[in-house]
Each structure stands twice: as structure tokens, then as C-alpha cells.
Amino acid sequence: MPLKTIVKNWPFIPCVAVVIFSASCTSAPATSDPVASAARCADVAASVKDAGFLDKVTVDCTGGNAVLTSNTYPDHDLMTGIIGTNEQVPVPAKAYAAPVPLEPVLGTTPQTRDAALGVAVNGVxxxxxxxxGEMTIAELSHHQAQHDTLQTNQLDVCGGHAGRGDDYHYHVKPKCMIAQMKNAGDAAIIGWAFDxxxxxxDKxxxxxxxxxxxxxVCNGKRDKNFGYRYHTSAGAPYIVQCLMGEVADLRDLPRTAPLVSASGQGAPPGEPPRGGVQNLVFTQQKDGSRSMDYTYDGQAYYIRYKPSGKPDCYxxxxxxxxxxGAVKTGEYCR
Structure with missing residues (x-):
């Protein structure tokens, strides 16, 4: 499957690097350095292509960003190993568009948000x-043990879980994704931050x-090729915990669209059962049906859903x- 990489509305420039990926180097608002932007576009596109995720992610370079679009739903084991469940399940989030600036500028003040700080090359x-919740600048230098999703057993064996919006995302190194990467190794880019x-x-x-x-403090360091880079680490903070590059307005960065009922009401978030659950298993069927089953105090509980027949509805x-323990039913849509 050819990589979809489009660079729009730029003045004509040489595009040898991008042409390798069958990209179109035509036309988006002129940038301050179109050659550098085209090169960064090619780097982002190559990171997805070389990892082998062309079937999951498209890359469109437009408006000064390389936009990685996906459904945020990875093709690896999900939810296995979670004890401190928040009683949420992963549901695809179609057309999640993650912007990566093509001309990043390293800043001096860390920026934080209670949402995604970047995107993995598989679109998660x-x-x-x-x-x-969002950490303050002062909290960045102190390990927040009580909120550590890894130490409180909220994450699956792959380093992720479903959040309050039933959106799957990573909080630490995405081990299972890395194992799937065709170019897995220290030189492989595993994701891009939103700066x-x-x-x-780790190396x-x-x-x-x-x-x-x-x-x-953001788990990054200077880089001779990109100016700066982030790393995962065995110890906290494990992954990107803040952005060191300049971002004009964090509110403009994407959030996964919530699930809502026909009445427009959002799906209520779950509350972690005290002490955690046992034997949590997440199963998936070819027809799109999914089930998360677990026990708590000897009782069986579950969250199950299947496509309703309407687009993005379950x-x-x-x-x-x-x-x-009350049994509840209902249709929810992204």
C-alpha cells in the first residue's frame, strides 16, 4: 500500500526525499523554510513507512504540519495485565488527526496538558x-507515585489502556508496538511529540x-539531526512528560472525540474498584464485537460492545x- 503523503500549497521546491514515498510536493501556505519543511515531512513519513504501519496511518503534510491520521486502535494485545482498571474499554476513534510541526522551535519553558503529548508511529x-490530571510545572521534577499509571497497575502489558473517553493510548514505552515494528532498533523513531x-x-x-x-525534565535531550529528541526510560517518567518545543496554544492540540448516546449524553466514566480487579481478559471477534471480562470480590463483571450498524456507533x-452490578444497555457513537 503506497504511503499517502501530501505537501500542499508550497512554492515549488526540490522534493527528492519525499518522492521516495510517492508524495506530492505541490501546494499549503508558504513556510519560512520550505526545504526544511519538506525534509521533515519526509522524515515523519519514513518513520511510519519503515515501521510498517502504512495500513494504519496516513501522513498528510499541510498547513505547516505533518498530520498523522488513524483510528487510534492498535493491532496488538489490549488490556491484558490490568488490575487497577478504570472500567473503560478501547473503542476505535476514526479520523484522529495528530499534528506534528514541520519547523519545530525548541523553547525554554516546559508545557503540560491532561491529554496526549504526541503520537506513536502506529497512530496511537x-x-x-x-x-x-494535568501536572503543574513544579510537579514535573517530582515523581507522582500516587498517579503513576504503571505503578498503580492501570496499564496493560503493552504500556497502554483505555482512558475516560474509551480511547486507547500509551502512558509508558509501547512495548508491543515496538515488537511489531519492521525497523525495530535503537535508531528507529517510535513516535512524534506535538511540538x-x-x-x-531507551538508548x-x-x-x-x-x-x-x-x-x-521532559525526558528529552539535544539532537544533532533534529535539534532535540525525546526518549523512553526504564524509570519514571518513562516517556514524554512535557513538551520542550514551542506550541502556540495547547488547546488546539487534538483530543479523542467522546462516546455519546442518541440523546447527546456522554458515556459516564468508570471508577477504579478499590484494590483492583482479578482475571481481566479482553477478547475481540472478527465482526467487531469486543468484551472485557473480569472478577471483583468473587463476582463476574463485564463491558461488551458490538457495531450497531450506524457509522462509528456501538x-x-x-x-x-x-x-x-446493574446491567445497562445503550448505543453510543463517536
Whole structure:
């Protein structure tokens, strides 16, 4: 499948690097350095292509950004290993558009948000490691143990879970995605932050260990090729926890559209059962039906859904601890 990479409304420039990926180097608002933008567009496109996720992600370079569009639903194991469940399930979020600036500018003040800070090359959003809301600048330098999604057993074996919007995303290194990457290795880019800088694994791209104290408060460091880069790490904060590049307005960055009922009411978020659940299993069927089953205090609970026949809509049947075991049904749509 050819990679969809479009660079719109630029003045004519040489596009050798982009042509490798069958890109169109024609036309979007003129940028301050169209050659640099085209090169960065090619870098983002190559990171998706080389990883082998062309069937999951498209890359359109337009308006000064490389926009990675996906349904945020990865093709790997989901939810296995979660104990501290929030009683939410992953539901595809079609047309999630993640912008990566083509001409990033490194800033001096970290920026945080209670939402995605970047996107993995398989199209899944990347959050910071916490689950307790937006961190203040002062909190960035202190481990928030009580909100650590890894240490509180909220994450699956792949480093992700479903959030309050039933949206799957990563909070730590995406182990299962990396295992799927065709170009897996220290030199492979595993994602892009929303300030335009790349994300790598636990080591430098040349395979050397990152020196003790070599990463800043956002889990990044200077890079000779991109100006700056982020890394994952074995210890907290595990992954990008803030943005060091300039972002004009964090409110403009994407959020996954919530599930809503026919009446327009949002799907109510779950509440983590005290002490966690046991034997949580998430199963998927070819017809799009999915089920998360688990036990709590010896009782069986579940969240099940299947496509309703309407675009991006699903029929749910649930029995949760949050709802005190009451069976509830309803149709919800993105």
C-alpha cells in the first residue's frame, strides 16, 4: 500500500526525499523554510513507512504540519495485565488527526496538558505517565507515585489502556508496538511529540546508553539531526512528560472525540474498584464485537460492545462495579 503523503500549497521546491514515498510536493501556505519543511515531512513519513504501519496511518503534510491520521486502535494485545482498571474499554476513534510541526522551535519553558503529548508511529496517542490530571510545572521534577499509571497497575502489558473517553493510548514505552515494528532498533523513531520532535527508545540512536542525568525534565535531550529528541526510560517518567518545543496554544492540540448516546449524553466514566480487579481478559471477534471480562470480590463483571450498524456507533451491554452490578444497555457513537 503506497504511503499517502501530501505537501500542499508550497512554492515549488526540490522534493527528492519525499518522492521516495510517492508524495506530492505541490501546494499549503508558504513556510519560512520550505526545504526544511519538506525534509521533515519526509522524515515523519519514513518513520511510519519503515515501521510498517502504512495500513494504519496516513501522513498528510499541510498547513505547516505533518498530520498523522488513524483510528487510534492498535493491532496488538489490549488490556491484558490490568488490575487497577478504570472500567473503560478501547473503542476505535476514526479520523484522529495528530499534528506534528514541520519547523519545530525548541523553547525554554516546559508545557503540560491532561491529554496526549504526541503520537506513536502506529497512530496511537502518547500521554505522560500520570493519570491524575494535568501536572503543574513544579510537579514535573517530582515523581507522582500516587498517579503513576504503571505503578498503580492501570496499564496493560503493552504500556497502554483505555482512558475516560474509551480511547486507547500509551502512558509508558509501547512495548508491543515496538515488537511489531519492521525497523525495530535503537535508531528507529517510535513516535512524534506535538511540538515536532521525535521520540526514541531507551538508548541513543547509535545504540549507546544514555548517560546518567542525560535527559531533561521532559525526558528529552539535544539532537544533532533534529535539534532535540525525546526518549523512553526504564524509570519514571518513562516517556514524554512535557513538551520542550514551542506550541502556540495547547488547546488546539487534538483530543479523542467522546462516546455519546442518541440523546447527546456522554458515556459516564468508570471508577477504579478499590484494590483492583482479578482475571481481566479482553477478547475481540472478527465482526467487531469486543468484551472485557473480569472478577471483583468473587463476582463476574463485564463491558461488551458490538457495531450497531450506524457509522462509528456501538451497542453496549455492561455490568460494572461502578454501577454496583446493574446491567445497562445503550448505543453510543463517536
Amino acid at each position: 496517542p502518547i500521554f505522560d505517565y500520570t493519570g491524575g 515536532g520532535f521525535p521520540i526514541y527508545g 541513543n540512536p547509535d545504540g549507546t546508553p544514555i548517560e546518567n542525568g542525560g535527559l531533561d 451497542n453496549f451491554t455492561t455490568r460494572t462495579v461502578t454501577n454496583k
